[in-house]
Amino acid sequence: MTGSLVQSIDHVALTPAYLAAGTAVLVLLADVLLGRGRVTLAVAAVGAAATAVGAAVVGSGPTRRTFCVGADCSYVADSRSALVAVVFALLALGVLGLSVPLLRTGSVPTGEYAFLLACSMTGGVVLGAAGDLITLIVAVETLTLPIYVLVGLRRGSLAGAEAAVTFFVVSVVATTLTLLGAALLYASTGGLHLDRLGAIFADRPELTDLPLATVAVALVVLGLAFKVAAVPMHAWAPATYDGAPVPVAAYLSTASKFGGVVALLAVVGDALPETVTGPVLALLAVLTMTIGNLVALRQRRTVRLLAWSSVAQAGYVLAPLGVLALAAGRTEQAMTAAYAAALAYAVFFVLLELGAFAALVALRPAGADGGTVEELRGAARRHPWTAAAFGLALVGLAGLPPGLAGLFAKVTVVRSLLTGGAGWLALVVALNAVVGLAYYLRLAAVLWAPPAASGGSAQAGAGRPALVVLVVLAVATAVAVIVGFAPQIVLDVTAPR
Incomplete structure (x- = not known):
């Protein structure tokens, strides 16, 4: 390739990625040179906050592109990528706060924990700006690989080791599918940049008649669907969540799922042909929300209930993506509504899920697992504000209501489905939302139920929660309330590029 086609690197566009990667390096140096857990955590927290601020500043300006060859760019920094980077940075910051009681027990090494979390944050920051399949896949794996270790990092935990191995094995298979799909896409189209792939399939619709191209698209979608724990790539989630430390489960339930949504949005919205992805995503959405809700009804362990509920939530996120890809709904208005609905729902879900896990950490003893639903009985009598959150x-x-963020998210999804002409899918979403009421309200009711006569469950969460955990819980709750009253804050930056 000639030098005239290669543009200079835009370091301003890369600033959020530099800050995130620099945080990981500084955390490693602080741990090696100083060996003090508090200092290491402080460095990680300051770095995550700086990454969020840097991403917001870069995203407030014009769209910036770098690593370009002609019109094809591998890195695109705009308001959407800034939103993704801010969410990942704040998630890392929040999970660091939730992890303080766990780290104080000494069962998890502080330096390694903070370093792995910073590395994962770096992958998330780059993911939002990925402009080609290779950058996207590398970013997804950079986000995911450290989580394998985080899940099994707790010393002496057999459940954690088993969960980590399960997550690793299944994830390797999913990554293999995605890479194979990307290779077959390149073989059939000669392109890897998302915009170029979209243009190639638009100009040459006959490519979708080739079995090679159809299989390639299906493999990419199925491989990325693993990251959101979509059926049938969902079986790893409950065991992994329950075996991991609760703060790691919180990060896995939010960051990994959010990363999968962002990756799917990128390939479905910009690159892959709708005639193939539409039916696949619509089917995945129906299966995922239905199976997730039905299995969640039977759960008695708190983290497993939240895990299965997150599977169901993934179905709600995938539903607008099906409309986004369906040829019948491929109008500009339908595309904009579907794109905004999927990403907005993912952001709202992340806020609410983080709040739920933060409250669970606050109500459980330091370093303990999530326990059973019955062990939370009467928690509101001891910690009324935490239980209220x-x-x-x-x-x-x-x-x-009054969880307006979640209410608005579901209304946005249903509205986008109706706009895209998928009324049947909107009906499935509504029916599943009714089923989900049963286990969510059951868990909420247990918090205010009278303690058991023996008093055992009443004492399960005894003890004052750590201040930093309460701060994370308060901030997550406050942000969820704010975006519930002003959802346009999120929707303004979720429209397609």
């Missing part, structure tokens, strides 16, 4: 997150996930 937990209840608000649960009713928000159920889509009920």
Whole structure:
């Protein structure tokens, strides 16, 4: 390739990625040179906050592109990528706060924990700006690989080791599918940049008649669907969540799922042909929300209930993507509504899910697992404000007021489905939302139920929660309330590029 076609690197566009990667390096140096857990955590927290600020500043300006060859760019920094980077940075910051009680127990090494979290954050920051399949896949794996270790990092935990191995094995298979799909796409189209792939399929619709191209598209979609725990790539989620430390489960439930949504949005919205992805995504959405809700009804362990509910939530996120890809709904208005609905729902879900896990960490002893639903009985009598925040997150996930963020998210999804002409899918979403009410309200009701006669469950969460955990819970709850009253804050930056 000639030098005239290659543009200079835009370091301003790369500033959020530099800040995130620099945070990981500084955390490693602080741990090696100083060996003090508090200093290491402080460095990680300051770095995550700086990454969020840097991403917001870059995103407030004009769209910036770098690593370009002609019109094809591998890195695109705009308002959407800034939103993704800010969400990942704040998630890392919040999970660091939730992890303080766990780290104080000494069961998890502080330096390694903070370093892995910073590395994962770096992958998330780059993911939002990825402009080609290779950058996107590398970013997804950079986001995911450290989580394998985080899940099994707790010393002496057999459940954690088993969960980490399960997550690793299934994830390797999913990554293999995605890479194979990308290779077959390149073989059939000669392109890897997302915009170029979209243009090639638009100019040459006959490519979708080739079995090679059809298989390639299906493999990419199925491989990325693993990251959101979509059926049938969902079986790893409950065991992994339950075996991991609760703060790691919180990060896995939010960051990994959000990363999968962003990756799917990128390939479905910009690159892949709608005639193939539409039926696949619509089917995945129906199966995922239905199976997730039905299995969640039977759960008695709190983290497993939240895990299965997050599977169902993934179905709600995938539903607008099906409309986005369906040829019948491929109008500009339908595309904009579907794109905004999927990304906005993912952001609202992340806020509410983080709040639910933060409340669970606050109500459980330091370093303990999530326990059973019955062990939370009467928690509101001991910690009324924490239980209130937990209840608000649960009713928000159920889509009920006063959890306006969750209510607005579901309304946005249903509205986008109706705009795209998929009324049948909107009906499936509505029916599943009704089913989800049963287990969300059951868990919320347990918090205010009278303690058991023996008093055992009443004491399960005894003890004052750590201040930093309460701060994370308060901030997550406050942000969820704010975006519930002013959802346009999120929707303004979720429209397609």
